[in-house]
Amino acid sequence: MAAEKELQVKEKQQAQQQAEGTRDIPVYIPDVDIYETQDALVMLVDMPGVAPQDVNIDLKDDTLTIRGTVSDYGLGETPVLMEYGVGDYFREFTLGHYIDQSKIEATMKDGVLKLVLPKVDRAKARKIEVKAE
Numbered sequence: 001m002a003a004e005k006e007l008q009v010k011e012k013q014q015a016q017q018q019a020e021g022t023r024d025i026p027v028y029i030p031d032v033d034i035y036e037t038q039d040a041l042v043m044l045v046d047m048p049g050v051a052p053q054d055v056n057i058d059l060k061d062d063t064l065t066i067r068g069t070v071s072d073y074g075l076g077e078t079p080v081l082m083e084y085g086v087g088d089y090f091r092e093f094t095l096g097h098y099i100d101q102s103k104i105e106a107t108m109k110d111g112v113l114k115l116v117l118p119k120v121d122r123a124k125a126r127k128i129e130v131k132a133e
Contacts, residue, residue: 026087030068038125041099041117047089048111055113057106064093064104066113098122 033044047055050068058065068089095101095117103118 025070026085027090028085028087030066030089030091032091040119043093043113043115043117045089045091045113045115046111047113049086050089050108050111050113052108055106055108057115059095059101059104062095062101064095064115066091066093066115068113 031046035042045066045068047068049070051071054069054071056065056067056069058067066089070086070088098119100118100120105116107114
């Protein structure tokens with residue numbers, strides 16, 4: 001007998017604004033998947049509707065800040081019905097000492113921002129050979 005799995009819809013979480021914005025649009029916390037490879041941490045940040053040129057990534061005092069801005073509707077376009085909440089994205093992460101901050105890379109494809117955060121050499125796992133005397 002196969003176990004049935006229910007599809008669960010996760011509601012978007014709206015970010016708490018720490019300052020007044022210049023746009024009257026909600027700001028959401030993007031969903032993020034983080035996984036570790038031998039050489040790096042990889043972050044996949046979901047920001048549908050955000051173009052690569054509208055992503056801003058800042059790194060200051062070990063804090064990585066990600067902002068994504070959704071483009072405005074075209075001139076003369078007014079939404080009649082919106083079932084999907086459109087808004088900007090904001091999320092911050094504190095980086096550990098084992099991340100080589102000077103080598104962080106970012107790419108974006110199909111609304112998913114991919115950040116590769118390389119580990120410093122001393123944090124990489126390595127095998128230590130045992131020599132016979």
